[in-house]
Amino acid sequence: MGTIIGQFFSFLLLMTVQVFFVRNLAIYEYGFCFVYVAFLLLLPFDISLVLLLLLAFAAGVTVDVFYDTLGIHAAACVLIAFLRPYVIKAITPRGDLDAGMRLSLKSMGMPWFLSYVMVLLFIHHAFLFLLEAASISLLVPAMVKAVCSTLFTTLVIVILQYFRRK
């Protein structure tokens, strides 16, 4: 029960930060910060997948309302929520995950955490920018944006990991 309330507050906190502080933050028009995705990435790995998909959709729609991009963030979030278990399986050595284990920098180690976050963030951002561009002529700028934003958001998420309690 405690973790559910904790998750709820981390959702509220990340959404507030996303919508009011980093929404219009852009490094040279290419590097964006979508720190709210951390909420989906850091949910316990044994969470029900149905619940994960629904949470991803809700998070995406919430951000979409403030970004005026209805559906785009939702689609990208649902995609990474669906792919998340496969990515975890692919990059984790067999038998390394114990039930109830948290997907954090501390418990998983830097190499695992970085590859996990960067792979899913890149999928999210690439899908997001391609959907937004909706044209082949903007393919290159969209991919540049995706790569820059992945690096930027990963950095922010890693820094945030050092501020967690415990």
Added chain:
Amino acid sequence: MQQLFQFLYRYRVFFLFILLESVSFWLIVKNNSYQSAAYFNSANYYAAKALGVSNAVTGYLNLQVVNADLATENQRLHTLLAQAQLKQPVMRVAPARIDSAIYRPDSAIASRFSFKVAKVINNSTDRFKNFLTIDKGSLDGIRPGMGVISATGVVGKVKACSEHFSTVISLLHTDMMVSSKVKRNGVFGTARWQGTKPDIINLTYVPRHQSVNKGDTILTSDYNSTFTPGIMVGTVVKTQLKPADAYYEIAVALSTNFGNLAYVYVIENKLLDEQQGLENISTN
């Protein structure tokens, strides 16, 4: 039947994934349609209120630039007013002669545009499709399709309205097109953003037999039902004409700095319905 349910249950995650993605794409398509309802965007009452509070805090940061822009605009308007007043007595000398000799628009045509001031509470410049949110809505007489300008030039077009707020398609939106003309010689073109640099817009469909020079001023054209004619768009910074192309490639530096928009004017064209109704009849 039971097997069917078992099958659905076993692959429930996949089916839910497909369902949610379909809903998302349906929302994207629906939202892309030119005019839409204002529930799930930033004109939504609660979203807009939250953005307004956030803007109240950050709005002070570029107040100086905004004041300078408004002062410049006041100066320009005073000049125009003085000119208009000077012209007035001339018109009174021989109205009959002017009536017949020169075209004078009907008073309903001349006063068809009216302006409303609104404050920008949310704005973006660095996405491919940028929007603004303003703090006036349907209760203030704002309707989807109205043009939006600032003290320095064209800003965009209203997309959706709630009672107190509206979202505006920014000129920095890859689907937004504005009928424009070159001030010097009246050559027509369409201004459209290419999606990358927030201070440069392209002027397209200017045929190769026309002349466009670097430094030319680009204004909204008279073929516009959204904007009043002669609103500043920008200044030509680069023209290019490849041997095989039918049209120029023209880069225009925008006169409006979209990074620090604060106050905008929404243009109402009182005869828009009449004009569009007529045009629809003639095209059908």
